[in-house]
Amino acid sequence: MNNTEQIKKSLNKRYRKEKRFRFLSLLAVLIGFACLLILLVDMVIKAWPAFIQTEVKLDIHFSQEKLGLATNFDPEELQNANFRGLIKQSLQQLFPMVRKRSDKRALMRLISVDAEYRLRDKLQAEPQLLGQTVPIWLLVDDDVDTYLKSDKQFGRVSQEQIAWITELEQQERFQKRFNYWFFQTGDSREPELAGILGAVIGSFYTLLVTLLLSFPIGVMAAVYLEEFAPRNRWIDFIEVNINNLAAVPSIVFGLLGLAVFINFFGLPRSAPLVGGIVLALMTLPTIIIASRSAIKAVSPSMREAALGLGASKIQVAFHHVVPLAMPGILTGTIIGLAQALGETAPLLMIGMVAFIVDIPQGATDAATVLPVQIYLWADSPERAFVAKTAAAILVLLLFLTVMNGLAVWLRKKFERRW
Amino acid sequence: MNVSTLLVTLVALALFSYVFGKQRALSIAKHNRRSLHSIPSYYGYMTALWCGLPALLLLFLWLLFETIVIEQLLIASLPADIQSLPSGQLSLVLNDLKLLATPDLMDSTEQTKLEAVKYLLSMQEMSNSLRTVLVLILALAGAAWGFSRVIGKTPARLLVEKVVLFFLILSSTVAILTTIGIILSLLFESIRFFGEIPPQDFLFGTEWSPQTALRSDQVGSSGSFGAIPLFLGTLLISSIAMLVAVPIGLMSAIYLSEYASPAFRSVAKPVLEILAGVPTVVYGFFAALSVAPFIRYWGEMIGLDVASESALATGLVMGIMIIPFISSLSDDVISVVPQTLRDGSYSLGVTQSETIRLVVIPAALPGIIGGILLAFSRAIGETMIVVMAAGLSANLTVNPLEAVTTVTVQIVTLLTGDQEFDSAKTLAAFALAIMLFISTLILNIIALYIVRKYREEYE
Numbered sequence A: 001m002n003n004t005e006q007i008k009k010s011l012n013k014r015y016r017k018e019k020r021f022r023f024l025s026l027l028a029v030l031i032g033f034a035c036l037l038i039l040l041v042d043m044v045i046k047a048w049p050a051f052i053q054t055e056v057k058l059d060i061h062f063s064q065e066k067l068g069l070a071t072n073f074d075p076e077e078l079q080n081a082n083f084r085g086l087i088k089q090s091l092q093q094l095f096p097m098v099r100k101r102s103d104k105r106a107l108m109r110l111i112s113v114d115a116e117y118r119l120r121d122k123l124q125a126e127p128q129l130l131g132q133t134v135p136i137w138l139l140v141d142d143d144v145d146t147y148l149k150s151d152k153q154f155g156r157v158s159q160e161q162i163a164w165i166t167e168l169e170q171q172e173r174f175q176k177r178f179n180y181w182f183f184q185t186g187d188s189r190e191p192e193l194a195g196i197l198g199a200v201i202g203s204f205y206t207l208l209v210t211l212l213l214s215f216p217i218g219v220m221a222a223v224y225l226e227e228f229a230p231r232n233r234w235i236d237f238i239e240v241n242i243n244n245l246a247a248v249p250s251i252v253f254g255l256l257g258l259a260v261f262i263n264f265f266g267l268p269r270s271a272p273l274v275g276g277i278v279l280a281l282m283t284l285p286t287i288i289i290a291s292r293s294a295i296k297a298v299s300p301s302m303r304e305a306a307l308g309l310g311a312s313k314i315q316v317a318f319h320h321v322v323p324l325a326m327p328g329i330l331t332g333t334i335i336g337l338a339q340a341l342g343e344t345a346p347l348l349m350i351g352m353v354a355f356i357v358d359i360p361q362g363a364t365d366a367a368t369v370l371p372v373q374i375y376l377w378a379d380s381p382e383r384a385f386v387a388k389t390a391a392a393i394l395v396l397l398l399f400l401t402v403m404n405g406l407a408v409w410l411r412k413k414f415e416r417r418w
Numbered sequence B: 001m002n003v004s005t006l007l008v009t010l011v012a013l014a015l016f017s018y019v020f021g022k023q024r025a026l027s028i029a030k031h032n033r034r035s036l037h038s039i040p041s042y043y044g045y046m047t048a049l050w051c052g053l054p055a056l057l058l059l060f061l062w063l064l065f066e067t068i069v070i071e072q073l074l075i076a077s078l079p080a081d082i083q084s085l086p087s088g089q090l091s092l093v094l095n096d097l098k099l100l101a102t103p104d105l106m107d108s109t110e111q112t113k114l115e116a117v118k119y120l121l122s123m124q125e126m127s128n129s130l131r132t133v134l135v136l137i138l139a140l141a142g143a144a145w146g147f148s149r150v151i152g153k154t155p156a157r158l159l160v161e162k163v164v165l166f167f168l169i170l171s172s173t174v175a176i177l178t179t180i181g182i183i184l185s186l187l188f189e190s191i192r193f194f195g196e197i198p199p200q201d202f203l204f205g206t207e208w209s210p211q212t213a214l215r216s217d218q219v220g221s222s223g224s225f226g227a228i229p230l231f232l233g234t235l236l237i238s239s240i241a242m243l244v245a246v247p248i249g250l251m252s253a254i255y256l257s258e259y260a261s262p263a264f265r266s267v268a269k270p271v272l273e274i275l276a277g278v279p280t281v282v283y284g285f286f287a288a289l290s291v292a293p294f295i296r297y298w299g300e301m302i303g304l305d306v307a308s309e310s311a312l313a314t315g316l317v318m319g320i321m322i323i324p325f326i327s328s329l330s331d332d333v334i335s336v337v338p339q340t341l342r343d344g345s346y347s348l349g350v351t352q353s354e355t356i357r358l359v360v361i362p363a364a365l366p367g368i369i370g371g372i373l374l375a376f377s378r379a380i381g382e383t384m385i386v387v388m389a390a391g392l393s394a395n396l397t398v399n400p401l402e403a404v405t406t407v408t409v410q411i412v413t414l415l416t417g418d419q420e421f422d423s424a425k426t427l428a429a430f431a432l433a434i435m436l437f438i439s440t441l442i443l444n445i446i447a448l449y450i451v452r453k454y455r456e457e458y459e
Helices: A003-051 A075-080 A083-094 A101-108 A115-125 A142-149 A159-170 A197-228 A233-245 A250-264 A272-296 A300-308 A313-342 A345-349 A370-379 A384-414 B003-031 B040-077 B087-100 B103-108 B111-148 B156-196 B199-204 B228-259 B262-277 B280-301 B311-336 B339-347 B352-381 B384-389 B407-416 B424-458
Strands: A052-061 A133-139 A174-178
Touching: A003 A052, A003 A142, A003 A384, A003 B228, A003 B262, A003 B280, A003 B311, A003 B352, A052 A083, A052 A142, A075 A115, A083 A101, A083 A115, A101 A159, A115 A133, A142 A159, A142 A384, A197 A233, A197 A272, A197 A313, A197 A370, A197 A384, A197 B156, A233 A272, A233 B156, A233 B424, A250 A272, A250 A345, A250 B156, A250 B352, A250 B407, A250 B424, A272 A313, A272 A345, A272 B156, A300 A313, A313 A370, A313 A384, A313 B156, A313 B262, A313 B280, A345 A370, A345 B384, A345 B407, A370 A384, A370 B280, A370 B384, A384 B280, B003 B040, B003 B111, B040 B087, B040 B111, B040 B156, B087 B111, B156 B199, B156 B424, B228 B262, B228 B311, B228 B352, B228 B407, B262 B311, B280 B311, B280 B384, B311 B352, B311 B384, B311 B424, B339 B352, B352 B424, B384 B407, B407 B424
Parallel strands: none
Antiparallel strands: A052 A133, A052 A174
């Protein structure tokens, strides 16, 4: 057997190996895709219950006597009137058999604690309802909601409660509707009342501070480094610093914020202001690096033409180079902000984990942000919060998709080759 | 006037100064076109800068030192027995007073505190009005001075450009200031920590239970700060992550750069990079609520005892997060390998996969290793996934089915609870952070050095 034959014999084996290698590498790409797909599908499946909220129809008799109001009462007194009693009365009429105190309490627990405030708002809006009996849709408690959604496989409702729920179901007193409440309120200890508006507004203020700080500083630093800086050790040192900052763990920035801005300068804890400053320091490297490459891409002939017409170096930079590089700079900025929007760890360090119900009114109010809200809800024991968490994740991912889509669109639309 | 209204007023004043300065320059130019050194708008900018800059600087300094000065004055006004309290208790008293110092809480305040609170409120009010008055006076004076300088021979453009250049230089030093800030704040608190706990106990101790007791006679009151279990836990989880990410990331990079059609590549690359854009808190939720229960379920099916916060689940999900880092970094270095090397190999009758394994990868190896080191430093610094999915109690083990804790988890748990800032417990977080900072820094420097060295070889 000569050499040629030997090689021919081994060829088949080598081709098989070739195919196997190629298949394995394709498999790796597909595994990556699969991970992404599983992640997204898992979130969507977990999130859907949060977008639907169950309500129960109760016939509420707005009796003046039950509310504890005198005949000529002051409208102010409505604030503290006994609306809970109305719900109790209505439930009593539905289930006259329930007598024991503990059972009555269990019965009341079917309804969300928020229901009495809804009744109060309703009566304040329509005072003519006083003395009448009207059917009103009220939120059910999160345990009941979960029970109804999870095909009756949920342990936190008792046998009696299940009986009552079945009874209510037979009377067709339940309705499911889109949970717009989720987008209109701040955080709450009660899952059925918790919303993400507070976190979204907090994220907005935080990102606003980040943008106002990191964009001008980042662009100016990039302009200096590309257009003015002499080539020396000092500038090399700055560059090494920027590259290293890009790789510093985010939690370390949080400790910086805690030690410097909160403990040393006495800025308010939990405020979007401090969060924004910390995130601005984190996004700076991203913006500087992106802006530098955008500035570098501007053709030297532009600069030479401007200089030739008598422009000063500063004029060249700000009248010609920066406007031409702006699409690239904006793309980098948006990507940097998208990273900042998803960042959690440094914000935990500066106290943005506080439980905050109110919707923040400004950058110095205590606030939380979307990713931190996700972290807080993921830690909550109530099962209904799992869906809320996944729903908040979907909202966060939606924002990120929009921002990154904007960046891609900007790049495509204004990309210019010299 | 509060700070934001003051800022808005300042901006408005600066705008007016711009308009007036420019107008004046224009009127000079009307008489004699060549008498001006610069274009009129530069005189406007100059006036605006004179109006805005000194006032802003004053405002900034005022805000910086306001709280500290007021606090000192407040302490000085307090009775002597409170003044002599240790600093921790004193800061509690101060915080208490600050919380009380809102108009609607005044009624409910105890008589003893009332005086101090009133004093604090009056000082805050005075500081506020003094600040407003001084800043506005400085702004107006600056504007007037700038306006008086709008004469033909003032080199307005040069002045403005000098200021602009100064700000450019200042911005470029922010990165350095941040690094210095990080190092100083970590170092300062760590030194205080090592004053209480000897460094060798921290670095080589195997017992981590940072509870410091409220009373000195309580059990375990000393707290032990041996960080070895944390380092080991961090290494275990990141190693699992690398075991997942390196093969998948590297093989994807090979497929995308060597086999894939341009069309497939242009779709697949961004899709894989989405994995890097997903916030880590999402991965944390995924690890804690989906992957960990899944692994636990299958572990029990085959008779293994899996902790519900197993290192395996955490590492697995972290690995998924790291895949795009490895694949895009490797992709970059693989595409730098010159085509001539491949062509030479093909001409000898070598198949494509053999070329990749025997020629391309060895040529790209330094760059790939650099990328892996970068990804590893990302893994050890990763916080949210481990905070949500890894354990809290230190556990000296290398069994991936058990729960371990990591450096970042401990930093978060030590600092998010309610405790005074000076205890060894909170200071320990800074000591851990400095270890983290140093190790990621070293990894990065090595990685960047390798990558740069390798690039030069082929360019």
